[in-house]
Amino acid sequence: MPKKSAALKSRASAPAKSAPPAAKASTAARSEVVKPLAPGKTSKGAPPLDRAEARRLYRQMLLIRRFEERAQQIYVEGKIGGFLHLYIGQEAIACGIMSLLHKDDYFIGAYRDHGYSLARGADPKPLMAELMGRATGISRGKGGSMHFYDIPNGNFGGDGIVGGHIVVAAGMGYAIRLRGSEQCVVCFFGDGAINEGAFHEALNVSSLWDLPVVFVVENNMYGMGTSVERASAVTALHERGAAYNMVHLPCDGMDIVKVRDTFADAFARARKEKKPTFVEVITYRYRGHSMSDPGKYRSKEEVEKWQEKDPIARLGMFLLDHKFATGKELEAIDKDVMVEVDDCIKFSEESPWPPAEYMYEDIYVKTPTLNWRAVEKDPAWERSLPDDRVPVIYPPHVSQGVK
Amino acid sequence: MAILTMREALNQAMREEMKRDPNVFLLGEEVGHYQGAYKITSGLVQEFGDWRVRDTPIAEEMIAGVAVGAAWVGMRPIAEMMTFNFSLLALDMMVNHAAKYRYMSGGQIRCPMVMRGPSGAAAQVAAQHSQSLESYFAHVPGLIVIMPSTPKDAKGLLKAAIRDDNPVVFMENEVLYNIKGEVPDEDYVIPIGLSEVKRTGHHVTIVAWSRMCYHSLLAAEMLAKEGIECEVVDPRTIRPLDEAPIFDSVRKTNHCVIVEEAWPQASVGAYISDRVQRECFDDLDAPVFRVNAPDVPMPYSKVLEKLYVPQPEKIVEAVKQVLA
Numbered sequence A: 001m002p003k004k005s006a007a008l009k010s011r012a013s014a015p016a017k018s019a020p021p022a023a024k025a026s027t028a029a030r031s032e033v034v035k036p037l038a039p040g041k042t043s044k045g046a047p048p049l050d051r052a053e054a055r056r057l058y059r060q061m062l063l064i065r066r067f068e069e070r071a072q073q074i075y076v077e078g079k080i081g082g083f084l085h086l087y088i089g090q091e092a093i094a095c096g097i098m099s100l101l102h103k104d105d106y107f108i109g110a111y112r113d114h115g116y117s118l119a120r121g122a123d124p125k126p127l128m129a130e131l132m133g134r135a136t137g138i139s140r141g142k143g144g145s146m147h148f149y150d151i152p153n154g155n156f157g158g159d160g161i162v163g164g165h166i167v168v169a170a171g172m173g174y175a176i177r178l179r180g181s182e183q184c185v186v187c188f189f190g191d192g193a194i195n196e197g198a199f200h201e202a203l204n205v206s207s208l209w210d211l212p213v214v215f216v217v218e219n220n221m222y223g224m225g226t227s228v229e230r231a232s233a234v235t236a237l238h239e240r241g242a243a244y245n246m247v248h249l250p251c252d253g254m255d256i257v258k259v260r261d262t263f264a265d266a267f268a269r270a271r272k273e274k275k276p277t278f279v280e281v282i283t284y285r286y287r288g289h290s291m292s293d294p295g296k297y298r299s300k301e302e303v304e305k306w307q308e309k310d311p312i313a314r315l316g317m318f319l320l321d322h323k324f325a326t327g328k329e330l331e332a333i334d335k336d337v338m339v340e341v342d343d344c345i346k347f348s349e350e351s352p353w354p355p356a357e358y359m360y361e362d363i364y365v366k367t368p369t370l371n372w373r374a375v376e377k378d379p380a381w382e383r384s385l386p387d388d389r390v391p392v393i394y395p396p397h398v399s400q401g402v403k
Numbered sequence B: 001m002a003i004l005t006m007r008e009a010l011n012q013a014m015r016e017e018m019k020r021d022p023n024v025f026l027l028g029e030e031v032g033h034y035q036g037a038y039k040i041t042s043g044l045v046q047e048f049g050d051w052r053v054r055d056t057p058i059a060e061e062m063i064a065g066v067a068v069g070a071a072w073v074g075m076r077p078i079a080e081m082m083t084f085n086f087s088l089l090a091l092d093m094m095v096n097h098a099a100k101y102r103y104m105s106g107g108q109i110r111c112p113m114v115m116r117g118p119s120g121a122a123a124q125v126a127a128q129h130s131q132s133l134e135s136y137f138a139h140v141p142g143l144i145v146i147m148p149s150t151p152k153d154a155k156g157l158l159k160a161a162i163r164d165d166n167p168v169v170f171m172e173n174e175v176l177y178n179i180k181g182e183v184p185d186e187d188y189v190i191p192i193g194l195s196e197v198k199r200t201g202h203h204v205t206i207v208a209w210s211r212m213c214y215h216s217l218l219a220a221e222m223l224a225k226e227g228i229e230c231e232v233v234d235p236r237t238i239r240p241l242d243e244a245p246i247f248d249s250v251r252k253t254n255h256c257v258i259v260e261e262a263w264p265q266a267s268v269g270a271y272i273s274d275r276v277q278r279e280c281f282d283d284l285d286a287p288v289f290r291v292n293a294p295d296v297p298m299p300y301s302k303v304l305e306k307l308y309v310p311q312p313e314k315i316v317e318a319v320k321q322v323l324a
Helices: A001-010 A021-034 A051-076 A091-098 A114-119 A124-131 A164-179 A192-196 A197-208 A237-244 A256-273 A299-305 A311-321 A327-350 A356-360 A370-379 B005-021 B043-048 B060-072 B086-099 B134-138 B149-164 B172-176 B209-224 B243-251 B268-279 B302-308 B314-324
Strands: A107-110 A153-159 A185-190 A213-219 A247-252 A279-281 B002-005 B023-029 B053-055 B078-081 B114-119 B145-146 B168-173 B180-185 B196-199 B204-208 B230-234 B237-239 B256-259 B288-291
Touching: A001 A164, A001 A213, A001 B134, A001 B237, A021 B168, A051 A114, A051 A124, A051 A311, A051 A327, A051 B023, A091 A114, A091 A185, A091 A213, A091 A256, A091 A311, A107 A164, A114 A124, A114 A153, A124 A327, A164 A185, A164 A197, A164 A213, A164 B060, A185 A192, A192 A197, A192 A213, A192 A247, A192 B243, A197 A213, A197 A237, A213 A237, A213 A256, A237 A247, A237 A279, A247 A256, A247 B060, A247 B078, A256 A279, A256 A311, A256 B268, A311 A327, A311 B302, A327 B086, B005 B043, B005 B149, B005 B172, B005 B180, B023 B043, B023 B230, B043 B053, B078 B134, B078 B149, B086 B114, B086 B134, B086 B237, B114 B149, B114 B172, B134 B145, B134 B168, B134 B237, B149 B168, B149 B180, B168 B209, B172 B230, B196 B209, B204 B209, B204 B243, B204 B268, B204 B314, B209 B230, B209 B237, B209 B256, B209 B314, B230 B243, B256 B268, B256 B314, B288 B314
Parallel strands: A107 A153, A107 A185, A185 A213, A213 A279, A247 A279, B023 B053, B023 B078, B078 B114, B114 B168, B145 B168, B204 B230, B204 B256, B256 B288
Antiparallel strands: B002 B180, B145 B237, B196 B230
């Protein structure tokens, strides 16, 4: 499917001209190692992708890409502020994993989080509105790019503190064990996070206590501008799982079929055996760390080499090979997605800005055990609307207690 | 009413709440089979088992993080810090996670957790183990900070903290664990964010919490013998601060002394002082007077340590100065 692949490539930002030769050589070597990876040896894998599911996933991956490409455009126009970390290149991971999650499972990730929410099936309109800081944003305009949450769908979204959420994921796993349910937790983080203490503290207790958590390190080769080789004494990151007596394996993150096979096993292990798994998904981010990153630490050739493995183009080939779609149909899907993204922007631009009182809301829950008079009268907060006006929308599977 | 130690009152509060609500669980270093480093959790693991009284490795960020994660999905964890000095390793969990997610998610998330443990100076444990770090937590919108001074308050407030849907930092005082006091026999909670006048008087208002409230009451007794009547106001909850009883008292006495075990700069006492001077400026006959630990780390030697922690005599001296 050369046409599609070229079209996708043309939208990638221009990479930097030069990179330190050492870094170039080592990341290239790593990508060679990853190439022949197959699903784990004991793998039963995921059910084969049927026509409907393959097409759904193709559309979803494309939605993430087009959503972010447009976000990048309007960021440059000044319509989005702050940080904007793009997931472009890594779409197969979120989409593959979410396609296997049950409705009552939980997930939490780091700040490169647009893809997680879209892959979990969140309405993209409030997501774009959140990027633009509007009242209709999924977090009422108070979170921004790094903080998409959709709690009724078990989406604990994006955390802005590198590594911090990894221990939180262990806590969700602990709650599941107390409850005795068959839920599981997915925790996404980048290769930059695995040198944080929180990572080690979380993996240790997850293995020690048999918590149903699947830890996913999305190794996109760089923690901001520092390559894995320059940050980690062990470059095959999954091997760190061995230190905690945890099942650990690598996975090709540019192929959604392989992602699904690997994670189907990990989820089965979590649900049935209550055991955690540590998966290193090898991937690549096409864009800089954030919008302010010109990418001078890597070469144009390196970026292009990875773009040849593009996960969306790859799934497109899969669809064509299996006669699940024609080239024309794929083009139609792309057009449809573009229209949807344009609608998101239109919706966001027409949405109101958050009123000033939003600033003072959603800090404390009004509970009978709290003397609300003291909270309201605290002049430091100038609180005008004390009640949690947004009803807390925990569905039974989120808030249910111990049976 | 039973006479209980603070230790027994805290233990009862947790036991009763764990019986009442199966979502409540406890985790921390040595909380289970060791029966608690300070024996606050004594007997709980025998009653509730290893999963609800979880002994953890020494990893404070994990202890707090597991509590946060479990709270977000509907549990009511109590995370014990062996002492609050070690909570600095868990500060990111409290400040960036427990306190922020409700706001950042537009009100979608609740974090009904308690972080508790002893705070303040003990006996000759030197600079790293003798700190009063309440201002670190009280600085942060989204957190509740409670510091009880009596067994009754400790039990009623801890039960409220466990039932509350907000993240609560509950700072006990190691030296107060053995003090005794009347505790109601029936099931009761004390609302969070309610100051209490612990002693009435008309010459001077002393604002003090935790161990310093205890010292202030001793000082008030000494001063009463000299004909000086102190009104001691115990905020009990540092955040949210119930200011009205403090202002009412200062308007009556026209003098204010704030006593705290923490360092003077950027402290809770500094904030209360600012509030009193702003709200009661016309009522004050003298500037607000503050009693603090000296602005130095805690020394080891018992001779120096005694000089360090504000003693009742020092509070007596301060009251006389503000009235002079």
